[in-house]
Amino acid sequence: MLEAKALTLVKGGKRLLNDINLRLRPGEFVAVLGPNGAGKSTLMHCLSGAERASGEVRMDTRCPTTLSAFELATQRAVLEQTPRVIAPFSVEALVQLGIPRELTGSEIAMITDQALRLLDLEALRRRPISNLSGGEQHRTHMARVMAQLWAGQRLGGGRYLLIDEPTASLDLQHQITVLKAAREAASQGVGVLAILHDISLAASVAQRIVLLKRGRVVADGCPQSILTGSRLGELYGLPIRVQEVEDGLTVTPHYSACWASA
Amino acid sequence: MIAAVLRKSAWRPTASRQALILAALAAVTLSLMLAELMLGPVPIGGTRLWAALIGQGEPLDASILWQIRLPRLTLGLAVGMALALSGTALQGMLRNPLADPGLIGITAGASIGAVSAIVLGGLVAPELPALAQGALLPLAAFLGSTIAMACVFTLSRRGGETSVALLILIGIAINTIAGALLGVLVYVADDQALRDLTFWSMGGLGHTGWPVVWMALGITLAVTPVFWFQARGLDLFQLGERQAFHAGLDVERSKRRLALAAALCVGAVTAAAGPIGFIGLVAPHLARLLIGHGHRWVLPAAALLGISLVLAADLAVRLTIPPQEPPIGIATSLIGGPFFLWLLTRRSRSLSHA
Numbered sequence: 116m117l118e119a120k121a122l123t124l125v126k127g128g129k130r131l132l133n134d135i136n137l138r139l140r141p142g143e144f145v146a147v148l149g150p151n152g153a154g155k156s157t158l159m160h161c162l163s164g165a166e167r168a169s170g171e172v173r174m175d176t177r178c179p180t181t182l183s184a185f186e187l188a189t190q191r192a193v194l195e196q197t198p199r200v201i202a203p204f205s206v207e208a209l210v211q212l213g214i215p216r217e218l219t220g221s222e223i224a225m226i227t228d229q230a231l232r233l234l235d236l237e238a239l240r241r242r243p244i245s246n247l248s249g250g251e252q253h254r255t256h257m258a259r260v261m262a263q264l265w266a267g268q269r270l271g272g273g274r275y276l277l278i279d280e281p282t283a284s285l286d287l288q289h290q291i292t293v294l295k296a297a298r299e300a301a302s303q304g305v306g307v308l309a310i311l312h313d314i315s316l317a318a319s320v321a322q323r324i325v326l327l328k329r330g331r332v333v334a335d336g337c338p339q340s341i342l343t344g345s346r347l348g349e350l351y352g353l354p355i356r357v358q359e360v361e362d363g364l365t366v367t368p369h370y371s372a373c374w375a376s377a
Numbered sequence: 378m379i380a381a382v383l384r385k386s387a388w389r390p391t392a393s394r395q396a397l398i399l400a401a402l403a404a405v406t407l408s409l410m411l412a413e414l415m416l417g418p419v420p421i422g423g424t425r426l427w428a429a430l431i432g433q434g435e436p437l438d439a440s441i442l443w444q445i446r447l448p449r450l451t452l453g454l455a456v457g458m459a460l461a462l463s464g465t466a467l468q469g470m471l472r473n474p475l476a477d478p479g480l481i482g483i484t485a486g487a488s489i490g491a492v493s494a495i496v497l498g499g500l501v502a503p504e505l506p507a508l509a510q511g512a513l514l515p516l517a518a519f520l521g522s523t524i525a526m527a528c529v530f531t532l533s534r535r536g537g538e539t540s541v542a543l544l545i546l547i548g549i550a551i552n553t554i555a556g557a558l559l560g561v562l563v564y565v566a567d568d569q570a571l572r573d574l575t576f577w578s579m580g581g582l583g584h585t586g587w588p589v590v591w592m593a594l595g596i597t598l599a600v601t602p603v604f605w606f607q608a609r610g611l612d613l614f615q616l617g618e619r620q621a622f623h624a625g626l627d628v629e630r631s632k633r634r635l636a637l638a639a640a641l642c643v644g645a646v647t648a649a650a651g652p653i654g655f656i657g658l659v660a661p662h663l664a665r666l667l668i669g670h671g672h673r674w675v676l677p678a679a680a681l682l683g684i685s686l687v688l689a690a691d692l693a694v695r696l697t698i699p700p701q702e703p704p705i706g707i708a709t710s711l712i713g714g715p716f717f718l719w720l721l722t723r724r725s726r727s728l729s730h731a
Contacts, residue, residue, distance in 0.1 A: 183627060184622050184626055185625045185627070187623075187625070193623040199617060208670075215625055
């Protein structure tokens, strides 16, 4: 279990995280939602071990900041918001950057193929990353992160997947491709934490939703119970309409009211 | 369109192609090494060279080889390798194609150390044992390069990342400060020190004897494995420091090791050969153009290219007006300066396209 207790982070006089308690169980898909600047990415960095905060973070039994970078990388894989790479590696080479050299050559090749197939990148595998569109680059980074997760599983870890806006700059089809990959990981026992902005998408993919505002958790629970129009309206400062449809929830701003008030 | 894609994929460096390129580079390096031994005011042909090397040649050939050309060659190997590997490491870990030991001030730091040793060494050297006297120059240069490296890295850090634009500006500042300190040292130097200093600061492979040359090559060879074992780390650095950490790289430890290795070997070769510019900039770029971006291939290719460039520059300055010897720095700057400008315009063009 990945767990944060009373997590507080103050940086440059600003309280970025304020007394956050959060649990991510194996096999669970949790979506974190909230307006810009709510502390979502900061929270993810604390959980991933990249950022130190007061309070307590436990990855299974240990504190992430006490683990070495390599041990952490075998336990969890992280997709950063707007990942970039300077050198024009090929898609294949970039995916392999996620795989530690402790694996054998054939294992590395197998994991690479699997990741490329899962994210629909096989046709692009030899292309330099600098020639791809933004969305294709984003998918390549997701493939690298999935490869790291699977490599971690072969080394006795691969337990958590933390992804920051994995669907940003993707078309509808590939939004589903990426989230399917994450769901599949969850169904195999990986704890998945995804920062998302599309509330309807989050409601359909996640078992639990955490709402964050100004560094605080304002709600934590299953989508149907916590996604109410009034709560979301207060969170985003907009009139919001939540509709029940046969296979989930559709959450949209109340557009006519929005334009009228503007 | 499809044809273009196909052509592109055919030209993509594959492992066997990369091995072939490395072999070709090694052949070029070897022929330049031979040329370095054979050519000069007194040409020494193949059979005479072999005879002299195994100790059966004419005494004149043997003394030319052992006293002049072999130390030159050995120092050329050390300088080319040290500058090229350090340049590759700095460009890789700072994600900055303009990072070069000379431009960011590491060579200037080493120069201050070396010149201090030349000018002020006379005061302390008589008190020291003979071995320490020989090591004074490289040690001082290493100290200087390490201090410069530490300054560069501490000052250019912003919010956990090493800022790229700031790095170049800090390099300018360090180069300026070093220039001023050099001026002070020149001012207080006595006549003998001034002569030594002038020769040293022009840069060249021919001004030193075996002990300093061995020291330079020894230190360079000793730190080469550090660069090699960080090849994957250098690849990961291309993702940015936070993502490299997420992918399992101990970023701080990697940076410390690479920076220390670079400071060590740049200090050692600068002490022996004086400041030689642009090799650390040009060699890694040519290597990446030829062999792609994986550091497992870039590092050896850059080392071979560095050696070739240094030896070619040395041959060029020795053979133009024999037996005169213009400083090698002139040749490297003549190639490197325009290259630097080309790099800048290419970069700004690609930026304006983006």
